[in-house]
Structures are given as structure tokens and as C-alpha cells.
Amino acid sequence: MSQLDTVNRILDAAEVLFAERGFTETSLRTITSTAGVNLAAVNYHFGSKKELIQAVFERFLTPFTESLDRELNRRESQAQLQVEDLLQSLYRVALAGLAREGRDPKRFMRLLGLAYTQSQGHLRRFIVSRYGASYRRFAGQLSGVLPQVDPVTFYWRLYFMLGATIFSLSSFDAIEAILREDFGAVSSLDETLARLAPAAVAMLTAPDVGAA
Amino acid sequence: MSQLDTVNRILDAAEVLFAERGFTETSLRTITSTAGVNLAAVNYHFGSKKELIQAVFERFLTPFTESLDRELNRRESQAQLQVEDLLQSLYRVALAGLAREGRDPKRFMRLLGLAYTQSQGHLRRFIVSRYGASYRRFAGQLSGVLPQVDPVTFYWRLYFMLGATIFSLSSFDAIEAILREDFGAVSSLDETLARLAPAAVAMLTAPDVGAA
DNA sequence: TCAGCTCTTAAACAAACGTTTTAATTGATG
DNA sequence: CATCAATTAAAACGTTTGTTTAAGAGCTGA
Numbered sequence: 001m002s003q004l005d006t007v008n009r010i011l012d013a014a015e016v017l018f019a020e021r022g023f024t025e026t027s028l029r030t031i032t033s034t035a036g037v038n039l040a041a042v043n044y045h046f047g048s049k050k051e052l053i054q055a056v057f058e059r060f061l062t063p064f065t066e067s068l069d070r071e072l073n074r075r076e077s078q079a080q081l082q083v084e085d086l087l088q089s090l091y092r093v094a095l096a097g098l099a100r101e102g103r104d105p106k107r108f109m110r111l112l113g114l115a116y117t118q119s120q121g122h123l124r125r126f127i128v129s130r131y132g133a134s135y136r137r138f139a140g141q142l143s144g145v146l147p148q149v150d151p152v153t154f155y156w157r158l159y160f161m162l163g164a165t166i167f168s169l170s171s172f173d174a175i176e177a178i179l180r181e182d183f184g185a186v187s188s189l190d191e192t193l194a195r196l197a198p199a200a201v202a203m204l205t206a207p208d209v210g211a212a
Numbered sequence: 213m214s215q216l217d218t219v220n221r222i223l224d225a226a227e228v229l230f231a232e233r234g235f236t237e238t239s240l241r242t243i244t245s246t247a248g249v250n251l252a253a254v255n256y257h258f259g260s261k262k263e264l265i266q267a268v269f270e271r272f273l274t275p276f277t278e279s280l281d282r283e284l285n286r287r288e289s290q291a292q293l294q295v296e297d298l299l300q301s302l303y304r305v306a307l308a309g310l311a312r313e314g315r316d317p318k319r320f321m322r323l324l325g326l327a328y329t330q331s332q333g334h335l336r337r338f339i340v341s342r343y344g345a346s347y348r349r350f351a352g353q354l355s356g357v358l359p360q361v362d363p364v365t366f367y368w369r370l371y372f373m374l375g376a377t378i379f380s381l382s383s384f385d386a387i388e389a390i391l392r393e394d395f396g397a398v399s400s401l402d403e404t405l406a407r408l409a410p411a412a413v414a415m416l417t418a419p420d421v422g423a424a
Numbered sequence: 425t426c427a428g429c430t431c432t433t434a435a436a437c438a439a440a441c442g443t444t445t446t447a448a449t450t451g452a453t454g
Numbered sequence: 455c456a457t458c459a460a461t462t463a464a465a466a467c468g469t470t471t472g473t474t475t476a477a478g479a480g481c482t483g484a
Contacts, residue, residue, distance in 0.1 A: 006461080022330055024236040028442065038463055043443060045461095116383065117329040118234055152397045156407050159387050160376035164415070167375025168368065171328065175371050185364045195368050199415045203376075206414035209406075218431085240472065250433055255473060257431095 007045050009035040015056050019110040023053055023118055054126045057115065060098060060108050061127065065134040067097035072137060081145045083201050090138065091165075091193045105189065109169035116166065142204070149208050161200045168196065219257050221247040227268050231322040235265055235330055266338045269327065272310060272320050273339065277346040279309035284349060293357045295413050302350065303377075303405045317401065321381035328378070354416070361420050373412045380408065 013035035017026045028049060032039045046052040071089040075081060095105040115123050143154050168175065169192070176187050225247035229238045240261060244251045258264040283301040287293055307317040327335050355366050380387065381404070388399050 022236070024234070025330075027440075029440085038461095039442095040444080040464085041462075049442065113329055116379070117325055118237075152391055152395055152399065153407055155391055155394075156380065156387070156399070156404060157411055159380045159383070160408060160411050163377070163379025164372035164375040167328070167379055168371045171371070175368070179364055179367055182367075183364055187364065187368070192368060194421070195365055196372060198418055198421060199369055199372050202414045202418035203411045206410055209410060239470075241470085250431095251472095252434085252474080253432075261472065 006035075006037050006041055009037055010042060010045065010052070011056055011059055014052055015059075015107065015111070018053070018056060018114065019107045022114055023049075023120060028052075050122050053120070053123055057111065057123065057127060058130070060103065060111070061131055063101065064094050064098060064108070065131050068094045068138065069134055072141060075141070081141070083142070083145055083204055084197070086138070086142050086145065087197050087200055091197055095193070106169055106172045109166055109172070113166045113170040146204060149204070153208050154204075157204050157206075160203060164200065164203075165196060168192070218247075218249050218253055221249055222254060222257065222264070223268055223271055226264055227271075227319065227323070230265070230268060230326065231319045234326055235261075235332060240264075262334055265332070265335055269323065269335065269339060270342070272315065272323070273343055275313065276306050276310060276320070277343050279306045280350065281346055284353060287353070293353070295354070295357055295416055296409070298350070298354050298357065299409050299412055303409055307405070318381055318384045321378055321384070325378045325382040358416060361416070365420050366416075369416050369418075372415055376412065376415075377408060380404070 010031060014026070014031050017031055017034065020026075028042050029039055031052075032041060042049065042052055046055055068090065071093045075085060075089060095108075098105050098108060114120075115127060139155075139158060142158070143149075143151065146154055149157070169189075172189065172192065176192075180186055222243060226238070226243050229243055229246065232238075240254050241251055243264075244253060254261065254264055258267055280302065283305045287297060287301060307320075310317050310320060326332075327339060351367075351370055354370070355361075355363065358366055361369070381401075384401065384404065388404075392398055
């Protein structure tokens with residue numbers, strides 16, 4: 001087993017276990033035994049548990065933001081951008097890029113949700129410093145096609161949208177199971193994104209009654 | 213210090229610390245020293261850490277759902293219910309009821325978010341079995357005033373709305389700090405709810421393109 | 425006043441945690 | 455084949471965790 005194997009086996013196991021149970025609830029012993037490597041390998045290759053957590057995020061956020069940036073480049077050269085187009089960029093292209101690599105988009109949404117809700121200050125700092133530029137660029141473009149919405153209202157709605165996305169996709173399997181039991185209707189991730197996109201557009205473009 | 217004092221001091225400290233750091237990241241020693249009581253008091257009065265967590269949720273979810281139920285009773289007797297009315301019931305009345313008791317609604321949103329994202333299976337079971345009826349009643353009434361929306365689409369949108377609400381309100385202070393720095397605009401909780409309600413209405417009432 | 429119960433206290437428990445250490449093993453290079 | 459650095463392995467480290475124990479204090483009712 002080469003060094004690269006060990007590193008990737010640890011990342012694979014950590015990614016799944018973190019998404020399932022959270023960071024604090026997942027011990028290095030569980031990770032290494034799942035990965036079939038020695039306990040000390042984590043500290044040898046990554047330095048510490050904190051750095052392993054960051055490495056897990058780096059491995060999926062880097063291709064994610066690269067896909068998003070490429071898509072934003074393409075959109076930017078077009079005139080007449082629509083809100084729908086930008087959300088399609090975010091939802092379809094970027095997520096589909098991850099799925100194409102054989103990784104589960106729902107798992108990444110769960111991890112993103114954990115990054116926000118589990119305190120882990122180091123992780124939030126890491127993500128903001130590393131990927132904040134892409135996020136601000138997307139937000140800027142989206143804000144640009146919504147000139148009628150007050151900036152503060154826009155940013156609140158952006159967080160509403162993020163919350164709706166992260167929350168519903170990170171709990172996708174649980175929600176899907178409930179709906180399947182109650183209505184006998186199976187929902188695929190694609191179908192759910194097809195429902196989420198217009199809902200998000202409706203929220204972003206709603207008439208601005210304007211507080212303050 | 214009476215027995216009731218000890219129990220309440222533990223609940224007060226646990227509520228704040230859980231909301232700040234999460235369940236696993238908050239030790240019983242931190243809770244008891246913050247509360248100024250002996251370490252063993254938690255196991256004596258609550259039995260275990262799990263049961264303490266449930267007690268914290270019970271203390272704010274019971275009055276919350278009671279307020280909501282009373283409000284739903286009042287609405288039910290009226291004809292011509294509107295989506296806006298029901299969301300107002302949820303946002304203003306129930307949350308305001310908690311605020312009236314001198315407790316912080318944002319903190320409860322943070323705890324609700326944790327209940328969903330931190331694995332803690334026992335907590336989700338506890339909440340569903342104890343408060344599921346009120347939730348289903350609210351969902352049923354809301355669904356009733358949206359007959360044009362396909363049931364499956366409705367339930368997905370309900371989760372979108374829950375995600376937007378829990379996510380943005382539980383991170384309220386962080387988001388508010390960012391917007392204050394970028395726009396110099398302070399947002400109160402009331403203002404944010406005044407933005408959230410119409411955004412949620414727009415999402416729920418959006419035309420149903422209808423998957424499946 | 426004293427028995428009897430409730431509650432608090434201090435101390436100890438075993439288990440699990442992240443990390444470090446030291447030695448064995450591997451694999452490439454001269 | 456010998457050498458040397460990189461990697462793996464097993465064991466132990468000191469902390470911290472939730473929980474339990476056993477003794478003490480404080481109050482109540484007879």
C-alpha cells in the first residue's frame with residue numbers, strides 16, 4: 001500500500017464518518033480502523049485531527065469552487081443573465097461536477113451544514129480564507145441581476161436560500177424516507193433540485209417590502 | 213439554595229452552553245461550574261447527560277408548541293385563512309411568546325438547528341414523539357391553504373422553509389455582524405422576521421412546475 | 425430532640441480521547 | 455548488496471470524559 005493510498009483511505013473514511021456523525025463524535029480510532037490503517041497515520045500524514053478535517057473539506061471544496069468559477073466565467077461573457085441561470089450554475093453544474101467524480105453530493109451538503117453548525121472555529125476560518133472569493137463573486141453576480149432588491153434584503157435572502165439548500169439537501173435521505181412513507185413517492189436528488197431552484201428564485205425575486 | 217434552584221441553574225447554564233458549542237463539546241464539568249453547582253448534581257437530578265439535553269429542549273419546546281397550538285385554535289375558527297396568517301402565527305406569536313418569558317429566541321433556533329444536525333438520535337426521537345403532533349397539525353393547516361400545490365412539492369417546500377428559518381436565525385448574530393460591517397446596517401430580529409415571512413410565502417406559493 | 429429523608433459534596437472510577445514515542449519495516453538509490 | 459530516508463506499527467502518554475460511590479449536611483415532621 002503506497003503512501004497515497006493511506007492518505008486517500010483516511011480521507012475516504014473520514015469524509016463518510018464525519019458526514020454521518022459529526023467531527024467530535026468521530027474518533028481517530030474509528031476512522032483509522034475503518035480505513036484499515038494504523039492509528040498514528042493520521043497524525044503522521046495530516047498533523048492533527050483539525051488538519052484532517054480541513055483536508056476533507058479541501059478535497060471537495062476545491063473542485064467544487066473550480067467548477068463554479070469556470071461556470072461563472074462562461075456566464076459572465078453572456079449578456080442578459082437571469083437569476084435562474086445563476087442558480088442553475090450553482091445547483092446543476094457544480095454539484096454535478098462532484099457527482100461525476102463518483103462522490104455523493106448529498107454528503108458534501110451534510111459536511112457543509114456541519115461546517116456551519118458545529119462550532120469548529122478553525123474550520124470556518126479555513127473555508128472563508130480559502131473559498132471566500134468564489135462565494136463573494138457568485139453573490140455579486142446574483143446581486144447584479146437583482147437590482148430591484150435592496151442590498152441588505154438581498155443578502156438576507158441569500159442566507160435564506162443557503163439555509164434552505166444546505167438544510168434540505170443535507171437531510172435529503174431522512175426527508176425522502178418520510179415522504180416515501182407518507183405519499184409513496186420517491187424523490188431523486190435531481191427532482192429535488194428541480195423543485196428547489198424555482199422555490200429559491202421565487203424567494204429571491206419576491207417584491208421587496210423593504211424594512212429600514 | 214433549594215432543589216428547584218439547582219435544577220434551573222443547571223438548565224440555564226446548559227441551554228446557553230449547548231447553544232454556543234454543541235452537545236458533545238460541552239462537558240458536564242463546564243455546565244456545573246458555570247451553574248455553580250456540584251458535578252454530581254446533573255446525574256442526581258436528570259439521570260444522565262442525554263436526559264439533561266432532553267430536559268433543555270422540553271423546557272422551551274413545551275411552551276413553544278403550546279403557544280402555537282393556541283394560535284392554531286384561534287385561526288381554525290376563522291374562515292379564509294391565508295398563508296401569511298399561518299406564518300405570522302409561527303414566527304411572531306410562538307417566538308414572541310418565548311421572548312416574553314425573557315428567553316432568547318435566537319438561542320432556541322440554534323438549539324433546534326443542533327437537534328437536526330448533531331446526530332443525537334435520541335434527541336430527534338424525543339422531539340418527534342413529544343411534539344410531532346403539533347408540527348403535523350401546523351403542516352396540515354398550511355397545506356390546506358395551498359391546494360394548488362402538489363403535496364410532495366409542498367412538503368419539500370416546507371423543509372426549504374424550515375431550513376431557511378433555522379439556518380438564518382440560528383446564525384443570526386454572525387450574519388448580522390457581516391451585514392453591519394459591509395453595509396453599516398443593523399438588523400433586528402423583528403426586521404429579519406419581517407423579511408423572512410414574505411420570502412417564505414413567495415417560496416411556498418410559487419407556481420408548481422410539478423416534477424413526477 | 426431525634427429519626428428519616430432529600431440533597432449536596434468530594435473523591436474516585438473506568439473508559440475513551442488525541443497525541444507522542446520508539447522500534448520495525450519498507451522501498452528506492454548508490 | 456548495503457544505506458538511508460520514508461512510512462508503518464505497537465505501545466504508552468497524559469487528559470478529559472460521563473458516571474458512581476460513600477460520606478456529610480440540611481431540613482421536616484413527629
